[in-house]
Amino acid sequence: MRVSYLFIVAVISSLLLCLTSCSESKLAPIASETPLTPMVKVAEGALVDLLVEEHPVTNAQFRNFVISSPSWARSQAADVLVGENYLQHWLGDFEYPEGSANSPVTNVSWFAAREYARWAGRRLATQDEWELLALASETVADGSQEKRYQQTILDWYQRQIPEIPTAVRLGEPNYYQLFDMHGLIWEWVDDFNKPSPLMAEYGRTSDVTKLFCGDIEIGDSDPNDVASFRLSFRNSFVANQTYPNIGFRCVADEYVADCCQPLEPSSATAALPNESIYLTDGLWRDQSGGARALSDFVGQVVVAVMIFTHCEHACPRTILDLKEIEKEIPSEQLGKVRWLLISMDSERDTPEVLQAYAETNNLDTSRWTLLHGDDFAVRGIAAALGVRYKKGTKGNFAHSNIITTLDSAGRIAHQLVGLGAESSPTVAAIKAECSR
Numbered sequence: 001m002r003v004s005y006l007f008i009v010a011v012i013s014s015l016l017l018c019l020t021s022c023s024e025s026k027l028a029p030i031a032s033e034t035p036l037t038p039m040v041k042v043a044e045g046a047l048v049d050l051l052v053e054e055h056p057v058t059n060a061q062f063r064n065f066v067i068s069s070p071s072w073a074r075s076q077a078a079d080v081l082v083g084e085n086y087l088q089h090w091l092g093d094f095e096y097p098e099g100s101a102n103s104p105v106t107n108v109s110w111f112a113a114r115e116y117a118r119w120a121g122r123r124l125a126t127q128d129e130w131e132l133l134a135l136a137s138e139t140v141a142d143g144s145q146e147k148r149y150q151q152t153i154l155d156w157y158q159r160q161i162p163e164i165p166t167a168v169r170l171g172e173p174n175y176y177q178l179f180d181m182h183g184l185i186w187e188w189v190d191d192f193n194k195p196s197p198l199m200a201e202y203g204r205t206s207d208v209t210k211l212f213c214g215d216i217e218i219g220d221s222d223p224n225d226v227a228s229f230r231l232s233f234r235n236s237f238v239a240n241q242t243y244p245n246i247g248f249r250c251v252a253d254e255y256v257a258d259c260c261q262p263l264e265p266s267s268a269t270a271a272l273p274n275e276s277i278y279l280t281d282g283l284w285r286d287q288s289g290g291a292r293a294l295s296d297f298v299g300q301v302v303v304a305v306m307i308f309t310h311c312e313h314a315c316p317r318t319i320l321d322l323k324e325i326e327k328e329i330p331s332e333q334l335g336k337v338r339w340l341l342i343s344m345d346s347e348r349d350t351p352e353v354l355q356a357y358a359e360t361n362n363l364d365t366s367r368w369t370l371l372h373g374d375d376f377a378v379r380g381i382a383a384a385l386g387v388r389y390k391k392g393t394k395g396n397f398a399h400s401n402i403i404t405t406l407d408s409a410g411r412i413a414h415q416l417v418g419l420g421a422e423s424s425p426t427v428a429a430i431k432a433e434c435s436r
Contacts, residue, residue, distance in 0.1 A: 040054050040178060042133075047132055052176065055249065083109060104184060107243070108188075125189050133178060153183075165245075193388045281293055342378070343373075355370075
């Protein structure tokens with residue numbers, strides 16, 4: 001099934017409008033009896049043994065998470081993580097509309113969805129995992145050739161979605177016994193911020209080469225098929241923003257019985273302003289192998305870039321740009337500036353590799369810090385910085401080229417987009433922050 005570009009534009013406009021009223025659930029409460037959704041194990045195919053929640057997370061289930069971890073309540077969650085419309089359809093911090101206990105929770109940010117998954121001992125599906133699961137019709141694992149099934153999906157894309165969706169599990173499950181993969185809501189995936197093939201195809205940027213490394217191809221799928229449309233649509237999302245038609249479900253690689261421990265901010269991050277990207281903290285090590293937290297950089301003006309050491313194109317040029325910017329900072333201010341290189345390559349860029357990279361590039365580690373994080377940490381900081389990246393088949397990455405200046409509390413003060421871009425605004429931003 002192929003979709004025209006004009007149709008895609010129309011659908012995106014339609015999906016972002018949610019104007020009709022909600023329908024009441026006819027089912028007895030599902031989620032109030034258990035904090036988590038039952039999981040189905042995929043028994044065949046490329047995702048064999050993957051555990052998948054049989055339906056999207058509901059309002060009642062998300063309420064259990066918020067009660068357990070009050071820092072994610074509507075009135076408490078940090079702006080950098082949730083945005084102003086977080087849980088806007090709820091009546092308060094812990095109260096959802098009457099009759100919507102079994103409706104999928106929506107108006108939740110990507111950050112909130114993945115924190116729920118972490119609380120549950122689970123994770124968000126990758127884009128590829130979700131698409132394989134969603135490919136199934138009611139009878140076969142690959143329903144792409146079933147015209148009726150494909151048309152049903154396309155018809156749903158063109159409908160206005162209720163402000164509060166109907167309950168889960170009212171329709172028929174698909175081949176994997178999963179409910180509501182289509183027809184109810186859209187769902188967050190872990191790597192929603194991969195580069196989209198449609199960005200290049202339809203000119204969403206004036207010059208794609210300014211935004212993505214030349215190591216791998218960006219467009220690896222047909223920009224006219226339904227799956228590519230979904231990739232493009234998700235690629236328009238912002239990690240801390242919420243949408244009335246987007247929720248989520250979790251997956252897991254193995255069952256975790258001991259779950260649902262409260263997730264509360266550390267004392268170091270609790271004092272940070274709501275706009276600080278340091279609130280996205282994860283597990284980090286620097287080039288010396290020492291454990292680090294993003295909050296370690298509080299009090300310094302930070303110039304941050306995401307790289308990977310095997311890059312032969314954009315990243316070396318970015319390092320040169322940073323060195324040129326460094327030369328423009330007065331000596332009396334240099335001591336206030338930290339140059340931060342964050343690797344997106346969790347597998348290959350170990351601390352030892354980062355140390356060698358610093359030596360090869362003559363980076364003074366008294367002023368430059370190189371960070372290695374796990375996939376969870378890397379995806380989180382990339383989302384906060386607006387960096388999109390995608391790993392290719394040879395292990396290299398297509399990625400945004402963005403130099404971010406952070407103030408002393410970790411708030412974004414300025415961003416420079418593109419290789420070789422005019423750096424004077426960044427220099428001015430660094431000097432201004434150092435003078436505060």
